[in-house]
Amino acid sequence: MAFQTGHRRGQVWDDVQALNTIIHNTRFNLTGKSEREFELAFMSSVNANADSINGQIMPQVDKDSTVRRKYLFGKMHRPELTINDEGIAIEITYL
Numbered sequence: 001m002a003f004q005t006g007h008r009r010g011q012v013w014d015d016v017q018a019l020n021t022i023i024h025n026t027r028f029n030l031t032g033k034s035e036r037e038f039e040l041a042f043m044s045s046v047n048a049n050a051d052s053i054n055g056q057i058m059p060q061v062d063k064d065s066t067v068r069r070k071y072l073f074g075k076m077h078r079p080e081l082t083i084n085d086e087g088i089a090i091e092i093t094y095l
Contacts, residue, residue: 014054018052019053019090022052028042035094038094039060039080067081079091
């Protein structure tokens with residue numbers, strides 16, 4: 001399996017740059033004891049900056065939208081957050 005460089009322009013690329021800024025501005029230095037607490041902290045940051053994202057934000061905890069499972073690295077994953085259905089998928093893991 002190999003990755004190919006995609007086009008670095010358009011609304012999806014703008015969303016990637018906006019998410020990168022949100023990730024860098026989110027405080028993850030929390031006293032959380034579970035992955036769920038970090039997921040909620042990140043999703044609240046994304047929702048607070050929703051105006052800078054072009055696509056539809058679809059978090060796993062939202063009852064109005066469904067996050068479909070994606071095949072990645074040889075396994076099926078259900079990401080915590082997606083931007084559009086076939087756009088960006090974000091998986092948060094607590095180590």
